[in-house]
Amino acid sequence: MNRLKYLLLIVVLIGSKASASPFWCGGDDRFTDHPLDYDKIGAELKSSPSLPELYQSIRTRFLSHVTDIDKQFEENVLIARGLLDDLLDPRSPVFLRHVPFRWRDLKFHGIANDCTITAETVQAQKPGLAAVYAALETVNLAGRQANLPDIDGSVAAIRGNWEETRAWLLEDGLPQWPWEMKVNEKLLDTDPGSPTPRTQYLFLRPSLGLNLSYPRQEDADIVPTGALEVFGRIWYRDSYKKHWGIALLTDIDSDNGAGIGFSFRWNGYWAGFVQHADDRPASLYVGIDLYGLFHSDADRSALANEFIDDLSPSVKGLRSGAD
Amino acid sequence: MARNVLFLIHGIGNHGPGWSEKSQQVLSAEFERYMMHAGKNVSLSDSLEFVELPYNGIFVNIWKRWSELSTRLDLLDGQPQFLEQTVDLLGDASTSGSQIGNNRKVDYAGDALLYRSLGLVRRLVLLQIMSEMAGIIADRMASDIRTEFGVLGHSMGTAVAHDALHILGTTNWTQQSWDAGVSKTLTESEAALSSPSGNLRRAEKELLDGVEQKARFSGLSAGMFQFKSIFMVANTCRSLACESDPYRSIVRPRPHPGSHGIAGFADWFVNVSHVYDPVAQIRKLDTARLNDPPGSALDINVSHLYSDDVHALDHYLLNPKVHREVFGTMCPGSFGIAERDYANRRFDEQLEAEGNPDYFKRRGGDFSDTAVASRMREFTTKHFSDLLEKLV
Numbered sequence: 127m128n129r130l131k132y133l134l135l136i137v138v139l140i141g142s143k144a145s146a147s148p149f150w151c152g153g154d155d156r157f158t159d160h161p162l163d164y165d166k167i168g169a170e171l172k173s174s175p176s177l178p179e180l181y182q183s184i185r186t187r188f189l190s191h192v193t194d195i196d197k198q199f200e201e202n203v204l205i206a207r208g209l210l211d212d213l214l215d216p217r218s219p220v221f222l223r224h225v226p227f228r229w230r231d232l233k234f235h236g237i238a239n240d241c242t243i244t245a246e247t248v249q250a251q252k253p254g255l256a257a258v259y260a261a262l263e264t265v266n267l268a269g270r271q272a273n274l275p276d277i278d279g280s281v282a283a284i285r286g287n288w289e290e291t292r293a294w295l296l297e298d299g300l301p302q303w304p305w306e307m308k309v310n311e312k313l314l315d316t317d318p319g320s321p322t323p324r325t326q327y328l329f330l331r332p333s334l335g336l337n338l339s340y341p342r343q344e345d346a347d348i349v350p351t352g353a354l355e356v357f358g359r360i361w362y363r364d365s366y367k368k369h370w371g372i373a374l375l376t377d378i379d380s381d382n383g384a385g386i387g388f389s390f391r392w393n394g395y396w397a398g399f400v401q402h403a404d405d406r407p408a409s410l411y412v413g414i415d416l417y418g419l420f421h422s423d424a425d426r427s428a429l430a431n432e433f434i435d436d437l438s439p440s441v442k443g444l445r446s447g448a449d
Numbered sequence: 450m451a452r453n454v455l456f457l458i459h460g461i462g463n464h465g466p467g468w469s470e471k472s473q474q475v476l477s478a479e480f481e482r483y484m485m486h487a488g489k490n491v492s493l494s495d496s497l498e499f500v501e502l503p504y505n506g507i508f509v510n511i512w513k514r515w516s517e518l519s520t521r522l523d524l525l526d527g528q529p530q531f532l533e534q535t536v537d538l539l540g541d542a543s544t545s546g547s548q549i550g551n552n553r554k555v556d557y558a559g560d561a562l563l564y565r566s567l568g569l570v571r572r573l574v575l576l577q578i579m580s581e582m583a584g585i586i587a588d589r590m591a592s593d594i595r596t597e598f599g600v601l602g603h604s605m606g607t608a609v610a611h612d613a614l615h616i617l618g619t620t621n622w623t624q625q626s627w628d629a630g631v632s633k634t635l636t637e638s639e640a641a642l643s644s645p646s647g648n649l650r651r652a653e654k655e656l657l658d659g660v661e662q663k664a665r666f667s668g669l670s671a672g673m674f675q676f677k678s679i680f681m682v683a684n685t686c687r688s689l690a691c692e693s694d695p696y697r698s699i700v701r702p703r704p705h706p707g708s709h710g711i712a713g714f715a716d717w718f719v720n721v722s723h724v725y726d727p728v729a730q731i732r733k734l735d736t737a738r739l740n741d742p743p744g745s746a747l748d749i750n751v752s753h754l755y756s757d758d759v760h761a762l763d764h765y766l767l768n769p770k771v772h773r774e775v776f777g778t779m780c781p782g783s784f785g786i787a788e789r790d791y792a793n794r795r796f797d798e799q800l801e802a803e804g805n806p807d808y809f810k811r812r813g814g815d816f817s818d819t820a821v822a823s824r825m826r827e828f829t830t831k832h833f834s835d836l837l838e839k840l841v
Contacts, residue, residue, distance in 0.1 A: 223576055247786065270594050277674065279587075281668075287580075288579070295573055296507075296514065311567065316568050318612075318692070369539070
């Protein structure tokens with residue numbers, strides 16, 4: 127009877143030692159070759175010449191533990207074995223070798239099937255299942271490691287796309303009114319996963335400029351004009367700072383009334399020809415930014431205002447009338 | 450155990466760096482409570498890293514661009530009044546630096562309106578979120594391959610998270626490797642066709658499968674990469690998400706291997722709603738439709754009242770029903786079965802009888818007065834949201 131007590135005591139001591147030192151933490155000789163020896167896996171991931179060889183190593187280690195696994199887990203053993211066989215089959219699609227596998231792939235017998243389950247839980251509650259769990263987890267880690275270069279490639283692609291889109295819409299590209307954004311969204315491929323467009327449509331784009339008419343020398347005049355680019359398109363060149371484009375233009379001023387014509391854009395500056403009436407020659411429309419090009423050392427808007435104020439009585443009339 | 454990462458995506462409004470500090474404090478304090486109870490000396494920061502993913506700067510910049518455009522038309526007084534007033538109404542970005550300025554009329558509508566109605570603005574938002582998220586994923590995985598990732602979206606941030614995750618997981622970002630993969634598949638299939646024993650039908654099938662699978666599987670696609678969990682707090686996906694129908698997107702739990710269901714992007718999908726939060730109740734997501742395999746899509750409804758702002762993220766996270774899922778999925782090494790049981794007991798009021806100070810009262814803070822809580826119930830959301838639902 128006493129011998130039986132001692133025997134029981136020894137069993138309890140061994141059991142407590144095993145549970146006090148989880149196998150995945152290392153330091154327990156019983157588990158140095160365990161499928162879930164993370165230190166070993168980490169070293170293998172770094173040193174393994176190829177993923178198939180690493181999978182082969184995981185498979186060999188797993189099969190050496192299969193004999194320890196309880197029969198009730200046979201279904202899980204088959205899952206893990208099938209997975210490892212698939213991974214090592216050269217006919218398997220390449221992508222399959224990276225697919226993440228999780229504990230959910232397994233059938234748990236009596237363990238609460240919720241999110242708190244860990245390797246520790248499995249080891250504590252169903253030690254016989256731990257090797258199966260471990261095999262899938264190591265495959266998962268190996269697959270993740272092998273997927274890293276692809277992830278890096280994806281990161282570079284997403285970042286490049288983001289930087290281009292930011293340059294287009296927030297920094298260097300021609301600013302768009304909300305309705306222009308909507309038109310571009312419809313006409314261009316602006317899906318977030320697609321490359322950033324190198325072109326842009328103009329639609330009902332209001333602007334201010336100067337209309338230079340020169341029918342005869344004595345009738346030459348320059349008047350401020352509100353214009354609308356009805357529809358047009360620009361193309362970006364090397365970067366979103368440089369573009370050129372054309373648009374259908376309409377304008378209206380106090381002297382000549384409404385007109386229609388074409389405008390040309392080049393790197394933020396634009397000019398166009400507008401026909402106001404059949405009996406008058408076409409006038410030159412100059413965007414205010416093009417005017418400012420020649421006064422780039424000063425505030426263009428302020429200069430333009432001064433210029434307009436000094437121009438002609440008709441201009442002053444327009445301004446005071448508006449007030 | 451690796452230090453996992455939880456991405457935080459904010460809702461409507463201005464959110465500078467550190468916007469989630471209060472929520473993080475709530476989580477840290479609650480986590481500490483469980484660790485103390487279990488006799489563990491672990492802090493939340495040991496096992497979980499929070500990464501804020503801001504996007505409201507995009508809206509600020511868009512308003513600023515429009516403001517500049519309208520300013521250019523200001524040379525002739527009186528002409529562009531309509532445009533100016535429109536921009537002023539939507540947000541005077543140039544003076545206040547805020548996307549909605551001080552204009553209360555559109556205080557809560559401007560961002561959502563922009564995001565929902567303009568695909569180019571959405572593109573900016575999503576690419577910024579995806580760019581930062583993917584960069585962190587690559588960096589942390591390179592440091593420790595075991596690192597797991599989770600996403601927590603709040604309010605409008607749920608729609609942003611939904612769209613960003615769907616695009617991230619369904620786009621083939623590495624076109625170059627795709628081309629190489631397709632070429633390889635083609636070569637192999639040609640070889641199979643030309644061999645004497647080659648089975649034509651099988652080879653054709655493999656060819657098609659190979660092309661299709663390769664197109665769907667790039668480094669961060671749902672087949673190659675998985676998030677640990679996705680939390681949608683005060684979910685607005687059904688109202689604001691644009692890139693895919695929430696019931697058909699990959700923002701859902703991963704189905705069983707071999708299942709023919711829609712690919713999922715996470716192990717766990719957790720949808721959290723407050724019964725008195727109108728935002729969470731309008732066009733509420735039916736989580737049951739994502740629940741494959743059963744038990745992996747959780748629908749959590751809370752009703753606690755600790756603050757007048759029941760919509761606030763930190764207020765949601767106070768509830769053990771909510772934070773137990775965050776801890777359980779993102780810190781499984783520390784927050785195990787015992788801690789989960791304790792969280793359940795805290796909420797189930799079993800601790801009340803024991804006189805335990807840890808008992809989670811459903812009412813507290815500013816709403817300890819039950820009369821106030823009762824009045825609030827009368828005004829809340831059920832009728833209001835039903836009405837809005839009909840209008841939508």
